[in-house]
Amino acid sequence: MACVHDHSCEDHDCSSDFSLYKHIDLSKVSALNEAVQGSAKSVFKAWEQRLDISTGLLESNDGDPELIVFIPFTSDVKIKSISIIGGADGTSPSKMRAFINREGIDFSDAQGMQPVQEWDLAENLQGILEYQTRYSRFQSVGSLTLHFPENFDADTTQIHYIGLKGEATQLKRDVIATIVYEVMPNPSDHKTKAENGGGLSSV
Numbered sequence: 403m404a405c406v407h408d409h410s411c412e413d414h415d416c417s418s419d420f421s422l423y424k425h426i427d428l429s430k431v432s433a434l435n436e437a438v439q440g441s442a443k444s445v446f447k448a449w450e451q452r453l454d455i456s457t458g459l460l461e462s463n464d465g466d467p468e469l470i471v472f473i474p475f476t477s478d479v480k481i482k483s484i485s486i487i488g489g490a491d492g493t494s495p496s497k498m499r500a501f502i503n504r505e506g507i508d509f510s511d512a513q514g515m516q517p518v519q520e521w522d523l524a525e526n527l528q529g530i531l532e533y534q535t536r537y538s539r540f541q542s543v544g545s546l547t548l549h550f551p552e553n554f555d556a557d558t559t560q561i562h563y564i565g566l567k568g569e570a571t572q573l574k575r576d577v578i579a580t581i582v583y584e585v586m587p588n589p590s591d592h593k594t595k596a597e598n599g600g601g602l603s604s605v
Contacts, residue, residue: 420449420485422566427474434470434508437461437558442471445564452487452529452563459489460561467552467559469495470512472505473566474545481540481568483532486523488553489560494525495550498533502543512549525554529563540568 423446433442444458451457462469488494499517501507507515518540521533546566553559 420565420567422475422479422481422568422570423447425475425477425479425570426566427476430472430474432472433460435462435466435468437463445471445561446473447563449565452485452565455562461489461493462559465557467493467495467550467556468509469550469559469561470507470509471548471550471561471564472507472545473548473564474505475543475570478542478544478571479566479568480537480571481535481543481546481566482537483534483567484521484548485526485529485532485563485565485567486561487526487529487563487565488523489556489562490525490527492554492556493558493560494523494527494553495559495561496523496552496554497521497550498523499549499551500535501547501549502540503545504547505545507547507549512547513551517549529565532565532567542571 426446428443428446431443431446436442438461441458442460445460447454447457460469460471484498484500486495486498497520499512499520501512501515502518504515519536523533524531548564550559550561
């Protein structure tokens with residue numbers, strides 16, 4: 403579901419709403435079928451810079467409009483909505499599919515998997531549209547993969563901006579990994595009574 407901003411960004415700080423870009427692990431952002439390697443990183447920027455095309459764009463290879471963008475975060479986030487600004491002349495993506503906490507998704511995987519949510523997109527050259535998520539499904543998001551399977555009948559797909567509205571938790575991803583590791587018992591650290599001459603052993 404797409405909605406238009408219900409307020410003027412002159413009166414409301416939209417940059418604070420779409421601030422999750424600060425929590426993206428930009429060095430690990432990647433894309434499949436990008437014409438210029440590493441260009442996916444350029445579409446994550448502050449809201450007020452969303453129309454600045456001088457910072458670069460993400461474009462698919464000529465003749466193949468499909469794109470996949472992998473977005474890892476430095477902390478778990480909750481995503482409320484997504485804004486996509488595409489290119490002109492039919493190069494904007496016309497559909498978006500989202501997967502969460504799944505690394506290494508390729509085109510074959512994406513086509514065969516059920517997304518957490520999918521949207522039909524409109525051309526949004528001024529960035530006034532945002533697409534609401536099913537918020538309960540977008541909790542504890544460590545990584546987001548966006549699949550753009552098609553556009554408006556152009557030879558390539560162009561994306562100038564991907565904005566994410568939501569909030570980040572205070573717990574960093576590396577801290578979570580450490581906690582999970584520590585919670586899992588190491589058998590060598592927990593000898594059973596049978597090993598120590600007792601009558602009980604672990605099951």
